[in-house]
Amino acid sequence: MPEWEPVIGLEIHVQLKTRTKMFCSCESGFGGEPNTRTCPVCLAFPGALPVPNEAAVEWTIKLGHALNCRIAERAIFHRKNYFYPDNPKGYQISQYDEPLCVDGSFVVPGPEGDGEVGIVRAHLEEDAAKTIHVGGATGRIVGSAHSNVDFNRGGTPLVEIVTQPDLRSADEAKRFLQLLRQTIVELGISDAEMQKGTLRADANVSVREVGETGYRTRTELKNMNSFNHIARGIEAELRRQIETWESGGQVVQETLDYEVKSDTVTPRRRKEEADDYRYFPEPDLVPLEPEVAVVERLRSEVPELPGARIRRFETQYELPYYDAEVLNGSAALAALYEQVALDGIDAKAASNILMNDFVATGIDPAAVDGAELAKLIAARSTLPRETFTRALAESADPEFRAGTYLGDTLVSDAAELEPLIERVLADHPSQVAAYKGGKEGLLGFFVGQVMKETEGKADPKVVNELLRSKLSA
Secondary structure, X not given: OOOEEEEEEEEEEEEOOOOEOOOOOOEOOOOOOOOOOOOOOOOOOOXXXXXXXXXXXXXXXXXXXXXXXXXXXXXXXXXXXXXXXXXXXOEEEEEOOOOOEXXXXXXXXXXXXXXXXXXXXXXXXXXXXXXXXXXXXXXXXXXXXXXXXXXXXOOOEEEEEEEOOOEOOHHHHHHHHHHHHHHHHHHOOOOOOHHHOOEEEEEEEEEEEOOOOOOOOOEEEEEEOOHHHHHHHHHHHHHHHHHHHHOOOOOOOEEEEEEOOOOEEEEEEEOOOHHXXXXXEOOOOOOEOOOHHHHHHHXXXXXXXXXXXXXXXXXXXXXXXXXXXXXXOOHHHHHHHHHHHOOOOOHHHHHHHHHHHHHHOOOOHHXXXXXXHHHHHHOHHHOOHHHHHHHHHOOOOXXXXXXXXXXXXXXXXXXXXXXXXXXXXXXXXHHHHHHHOOOXXXXXXXXXXXXXXXXXXXXXXXXXXXXXXXXXX
């Protein structure tokens, strides 16, 4: 049997969180009573004319810089003609062969080195309305009783990012999307929440034999609403295509839905080509010609991006890749880590506490005073576990001060602990005999008994040393 290589490209749609829609002054944003955020422009009444949203244009340029794109000196809006019930005009105002951002690249750091994904373009367009399928088991059009349309979303500014087919596994695609989402959020241009539909991704999937240079027929997976589902959907489609080719069949270019419960894909419709949309320049809009000064200003506003910050954390703080990636799961967590680590705390110890104990509290890192948290972490080895856990849980309180908890120190005086340890050993003679008979794992049992007697305030290190000494006597 031949060895197969996945070939994956992504199309990512990002709703921009501008105050108003792309071509009208209707309020933009998630939620609201259905069909209340509409006007003659976004409902395509005859004679209503579009006016571009300046903020949406600028934010798209800023995203283009983050994607290392060339910003076009001249970009044109086109009409993309198709008829769906969620598209009142019968066409979508989009960009085609002269988009705003082109020829980019996005670096995805990984444990084995950096991967680079080519960006074909990032273009600006308007979103369609939202169709809600009623009835049926999946919430999709297939099997539904009827569909309702909410036009509130119609006309929302939307950036479509199209990648080159550079991804070679479902896991690579997932990691790329997660890092891209974090980048978009940190740019401040979108909430990029898949459950709200402000970030949506389609996957173009094909396979070829290892060593083959051309591309075989691809299919498009749509309507996947989580990173895990995207990865699972890609895996399912790769399996299907490999089985099709190996059985002598032909893969057909079509659009597919991924069914989570059955872990299978189902066809929705034959996939369209660009010619099917009959693109032509939008006659009601002039070309976009961004000024050089504006383009450069927006370039200067791009912050350090998560991918670069991951690599910096590895080198500056000598952290493992895993730690650097987790800490950069949000800008706020990364910032809090730097406040703590720069206060003289051991970098790896601080990482362990933030990734595990702190994250488990569910507290917003932005609400925590890093200097006070650093004092708490510095004293970690002297504090009872219960005290430290309670302090972390209360660290978002505006009145939080590490000093409140530092007085509750561990008992490490051997003279105070020895009588207690002797009593514990005397109360458990069979366990002592078993330990001396070779069952050294019972040491943890004795430590637990001492910690129970002291309500967790005994220094575990001292307790361990004293127990070993007495048990070996």
